[in-house]
Every structure is written in structure tokens, then in C-alpha cells.
Amino acid sequence: MIDIQHTEDGDIDITSGDILYSESTSQHQKDILLADKGHYKESPETGVGAVNYINDTDPENFYRAVRKELTRDGMKVTKVSMNNTIARYEESDD
Structure with a gap:
């Protein structure tokens, strides 16, 4: 999925003087992992709240919460572990 590129800090990347677009699957995964339920007004049920599992x-x-939330966002989750999570957006045939 292509979306607006973010920096490592989560800010919109405008280092070139303009908004950049890039592959954003890992960025979306990071956002879902860090967000608690209720953080997104338009989708209040989205979010794992990883900090709560420390x-x-x-x-x-x-792992169950990660798998559930990534699947809800439209990703096909193959593997979830502390070292590696493999999930990709399913291709639509539109």
C-alpha cells in the first residue's frame, strides 16, 4: 500500500521540501501496535496498545491482539513473534 511517508519519529517526511509517498505497510503496522483503542476517532476499536502488555x-x-488487529485492518497475517511479524495487505481484484 502506498501512503504518505513518515520519519522514524512518526512525523510526515518533508525532507525533500515536498510530501513523499512510499510503501507503508510497516508504518501502518507500527501505528496499529502503538495505538490504544479509542485513539482513532473514525475507528475507535482499532489498536493493540502494545505498552499495556509490557x-x-x-x-x-x-500475539493474539496483534493478529486480530492486523487482520481487522485487511492484512493477511502469516506469523507474529517478538522478533518478526509477517503480515501483508491482501491484494484486491478490483
Whole structure:
């Protein structure tokens, strides 16, 4: 998916003097992981709230939430782990 490019800090990247566009799947994943439920007014149920899982003793709860939210956003999730998450947007045949 192509979208407005962000910097590592999450700001819109205008380093070239103009808005840049790039592949944004990993950016969307990051946004969903960090957002709590209710952070997006237009979609209040979206978000994992990864910070809330810091002291959780069972990582499966976190993995389940990640899998659920990425799937809800239209991604096909292949693998979720602490080191690597593999999820891609499904191609539409429109």
C-alpha cells in the first residue's frame, strides 16, 4: 500500500521540501501496535496498545491482539513473534 511517508519519529517526511509517498505497510503496522483503542476517532476499536502488555507474563495475549488487529485492518497475517511479524495487505481484484 502506498501512503504518505513518515520519519522514524512518526512525523510526515518533508525532507525533500515536498510530501513523499512510499510503501507503508510497516508504518501502518507500527501505528496499529502503538495505538490504544479509542485513539482513532473514525475507528475507535482499532489498536493493540502494545505498552499495556509490557508486564504481561503470557506473550500469547499480545500475539493474539496483534493478529486480530492486523487482520481487522485487511492484512493477511502469516506469523507474529517478538522478533518478526509477517503480515501483508491482501491484494484486491478490483
